[in-house]
Structures are given as structure tokens and as C-alpha cells.
Amino acid sequence: MAKYQQLVDQLRTQIEARIWPPGEKLPSLRQQAEQSGLSLMTVMHAYEVLESQGWIVSKPQSGYYVAPRAAESRPRLPTQAIAKTDQADTNSFVFDVLQATRDPAIMPFGSAFPDPELFPQRQLMRSLMEALNLSLQAVTEPGDWVVIENPSFYGALQAIERLKLNAIAIASDVEQGIDLDELEQALQRWPVKACWLMTNRQNPLGFTLSAERKQQLVALLTRYQVAMIEDDVYSDLYHGHDKPLPARAFDREGYVLHCGSFSKNLVAGFRVGWVAAGRYAQRVQRIQMMSTLSTSAPMQLALADFLSTRSYDTHLKKLRQTLAKRKQLAQQALRRVLPAEAHISDTPGGYFLWITLPEQINATQLYHLALQQGISIAPGQLFSSSESFSHCFRFNTAWPWDARAEAAVETLGTLIGQLAQSVAVKK
Numbered sequence: 001m002a003k004y005q006q007l008v009d010q011l012r013t014q015i016e017a018r019i020w021p022p023g024e025k026l027p028s029l030r031q032q033a034e035q036s037g038l039s040l041m042t043v044m045h046a047y048e049v050l051e052s053q054g055w056i057v058s059k060p061q062s063g064y065y066v067a068p069r070a071a072e073s074r075p076r077l078p079t080q081a082i083a084k085t086d087q088a089d090t091n092s093f094v095f096d097v098l099q100a101t102r103d104p105a106i107m108p109f110g111s112a113f114p115d116p117e118l119f120p121q122r123q124l125m126r127s128l129m130e131a132l133n134l135s136l137q138a139v140t141e142p143g144d145w146v147v148i149e150n151p152s153f154y155g156a157l158q159a160i161e162r163l164k165l166n167a168i169a170i171a172s173d174v175e176q177g178i179d180l181d182e183l184e185q186a187l188q189r190w191p192v193k194a195c196w197l198m199t200n201r202q203n204p205l206g207f208t209l210s211a212e213r214k215q216q217l218v219a220l221l222t223r224y225q226v227a228m229i230e231d232d233v234y235s236d237l238y239h240g241h242d243k244p245l246p247a248r249a250f251d252r253e254g255y256v257l258h259c260g261s262f263s264k265n266l267v268a269g270f271r272v273g274w275v276a277a278g279r280y281a282q283r284v285q286r287i288q289m290m291s292t293l294s295t296s297a298p299m300q301l302a303l304a305d306f307l308s309t310r311s312y313d314t315h316l317k318k319l320r321q322t323l324a325k326r327k328q329l330a331q332q333a334l335r336r337v338l339p340a341e342a343h344i345s346d347t348p349g350g351y352f353l354w355i356t357l358p359e360q361i362n363a364t365q366l367y368h369l370a371l372q373q374g375i376s377i378a379p380g381q382l383f384s385s386s387e388s389f390s391h392c393f394r395f396n397t398a399w400p401w402d403a404r405a406e407a408a409v410e411t412l413g414t415l416i417g418q419l420a421q422s423v424a425v426k427k
């Protein structure tokens, strides 16, 4: 861990423990440097980070003070740099979780896909056109730094791992999405080559950035000449009348590579996607031609044919209605069984719920216990290299809401209660 980070962690823990109460003056930069044996620059960096995270405030010509409500308010998550050498092996755990959801005996709340019965065609064939991976490959070289959200889609973490890149995970919030101030600071601090972000119904949190924030995001990245891979696979599953625009709509200089797919709204098995790659289009095409990846022409033609009829719109309308109904029923069932302190995200559209349990409950433990009872969930650990979401899980509501699902939710509630009790006993 970097030295400044050690000091950040130490002071943060002390502030949380009220060793430094709100309003208290901290040692000056020089005093802190003398006490800790760190350089003045390192101390200054640590204080700046604490200030940017809302723990301390600086007063001109006076020094640094603990922020008035530092211990009570939950400050933003720190930006996390994940060098490729200290990346956890996300792949094997992701594989285990996804593999379990394919067993028909398991209740697939941890799955990333909707019920295939909702789609007009059922298909067994699988093909890749990995628009997202090709895009990432086109704009980076091994060792480059890439910004992702924290938490983020585990596919992004896997792609970063596979291409031997370094990640910078920026705090993202269920309401506001990615923190643009933190993003700008990261762009100033690291030589970032690309971002892999979701602007519509982010997986796993479910937020959609407002048009204004999308515009600000594109302007910021354009200013720093950073490519943005926009993972927009859920944009058709919107709420209300109007489909939200992608960030790509605000891109005048071609820095956004807009990626979409039919996996979440028409046919999961095809895995046909596309990318509008702006200034990087030729590079993406070249990489695709050089790789062995190609999408079957008959599948593309079948899709093109379907899209040219009105059936696609009719299908999407019905799909959105069904998903909204299922999500509402799932939410009601979960509210009945979860502890009062648990929080269920309530973002419109899509089909995921992000559930935040009381901090002492470990969702990975819950995942293992639930699996023994034939129920899968997607624990927070899948979506982050930090421990920040170890008490959270993603819940897929796009499955028929029947007695089996109700019983599975009851079981989940019981397991959560047992975990809470065993933590309380240990204390």
C-alpha cells in the first residue's frame, strides 16, 4: 500500500473512532511529517485525499480540521487503484456463480439474464461478438490504466484482467452514478487511457445518468482525450415513454465507443452485439478481422429480419411491462423478509435490485448458504476488488413470480436472520 494511503487509512480510522472528534484541529503538515517520519509531500497528498473524501476541511491560514459531521456522515468511497499485480482472481468466483445459475434446480436470482420465456425465439446456439472486449483492446495496451465504476459489471473486471490492464475504480452511487469530481481527479492523477462505463441502468446498481451528467461526462473525457467504452446493453429496458439517450449522443469528437447487445432484450443465446466506435472504428474492425471471433451471418440476418418488422417494438413494450410487474412483486416479497435496516435500491427500469444488508452480514457467506438451499444470488464481491460491498447483493427479478420464488425469498430472509444472529452472538 502506498505510504500516503496508509496515513489516510490511519487518520480515517482515528476520526471514525473519534480520537479526532469533529471540529478538532489536526497536526499541521510539518508536525504530521515529523511525527510520522513521512515526507511533507506524502502528508500533503494524504490530507488532500481525506479532504476530497469529506473527512477533513482546510481553513485558509489556519490548517486542517476534522469535518463537522465526519464520523456520522458516510463519506464517499475512496477511488481505488487496482494495479494488475494485486488484482484478485475475479474469474473463478464469477464462473462459480454463473455456473450455478444454469442448473434448472437452482432459483436463479443471481443470474444476469432474464427468463428466456420472455423472448420470442429460443436458441441454443452460442456465438460471440464481443463488442466490449474488442473495443477495450482497440484503445489500450497491456499495462494501461482504465477507469471503471465501483461497483462495476464483473465482465469489465474480467476483461481488464485478461488484457493485463490496471483499473481505477471510481465511487458510484445508486442515485447519482459515477462521481464526476472523483473521475476528474483520477484523470489528473493517472495516465488514463480509457473508461468502461454504463450510463443507462448500470449493472449492478441500476442507476441511469441524467442527460446533463452524460453531457458533462463526455465533455470531461474529451478534454482529457480519453476513450469511453459505453456498455449500453440495458438501454431498451427503460421506464416510462422515452428511451434515454446514450452518452454517445453528446459525443462530437468520436471518443465514445457505444456498445449494445440483444442478450438482455431479445435473445440471450445469440450474444450478438454491436459497437459504434467513432474515431476507433477502423482499429476495432482490424482487431476483429485478426482475431478468430466472428458472428454467424445467418444469426445476424435473422435478427435484421426481425428488427425490420414492427414485432420488435411490440415485443419490447410487452417485455418492459412484464419486467416492471415482476420487479414490483419481488420488491414487495423482499421487503417482507429483509431486516428493517436493509436497503433495496429503487431505480426505475431494468430488472436488477441492489440490496444493501446491515454491514455485519457477509453476502458471500449468504451466497454459499443460499446455494445449499437451491437459491443463487450475486454477492457484492463479484462487482468490486474492494471489500466495500461485501454486505450487498444483486437480485435478478426477471423470473416468473410464483410460489417457488416466494418460498425462495422466504428462505433467503431466514438465512439472513440466522447470519445476523450468529454475528450478534460472536460479538
Ligand SMILES: Cc1ncc(COP(=O)(O)O)c(C=O)c1O
Pocket: 112, 113, 132, 153, 155, 198, 203, 231, 233, 261, 262, 263, 264, 271, 272, 273
Ligand atoms: C453490463 C453488461 N454488459 C455486457 C453483458 C454481456 O452481454 P452479451 O451477453 O451480449 O455479451 C452483460 C451480461 O451480463 C452485462 O450485464
